[in-house]
Amino acid sequence: MFTKNLVLLSTIPLLFxxxxxxxxxxxxxxxxxxxxxxARFVRGLFNVTYVAVIALALVGALVNAYxxxxxSVARLLALAGCDALVRRxxxxxxxxxxxxxxxxxxxxKHGFRRLHLVGIAVNAGQVIVPVLGLxxxxx
Numbered sequence: 001m002f003t004k005n006l007v008l009l010s011t012i013p014l015l016f017x018x019x020x021x022x023x024x025x026x027x028x029x030x031x032x033x034x035x036x037x038x039a040r041f042v043r044g045l046f047n048v049t050y051v052a053v054i055a056l057a058l059v060g061a062l063v064n065a066y067x068x069x070x071x072s073v074a075r076l077l078a079l080a081g082c083d084a085l086v087r088r089x090x091x092x093x094x095x096x097x098x099x100x101x102x103x104x105x106x107x108x109k110h111g112f113r114r115l116h117l118v119g120i121a122v123n124a125g126q127v128i129v130p131v132l133g134l135x136x137x138x139x
Contacts, residue, residue: 050087
């Protein structure tokens with residue numbers, strides 16, 4: 001029983017952070033994405049989100065390993081790895097679009113908005129990983 005509670009306690013912050021970040025990113029869609037300062041803020045939100053999810057997924061993987069829930073360990077490690085790759089890809093593309101937005105050039109607000117939507121879709125889709133782990137607990 002103790003290990004189930006420990007797994008649950010390690011999963012709740014991950015789910016909470018993922019949910020808050022998806023809702024926050026959706027809320028930021030009201031920005032017109034027409035200035036580099038909007039882009040810098042959105043990029044910063046995604047950066048913090050990915051770093052936090054990677055850290056929480058790794059902690060969750062350790063806790064699940066302690067509880068011998070090896071399928072959940074694999075899912076959480078895959079989540080952390082996927083977020084590391086998506087972070088590198090998405091933030092790199094956002095940075096390239098932001099650099100194009102220097103005063104002498106026009107900022108590609110439509111391209112940045114598309115990246116924002118892709119980031120939201122990826123983050124929302126990843127919520128299924130910790131939920132599957134909770135389903136194993138039968139809570």
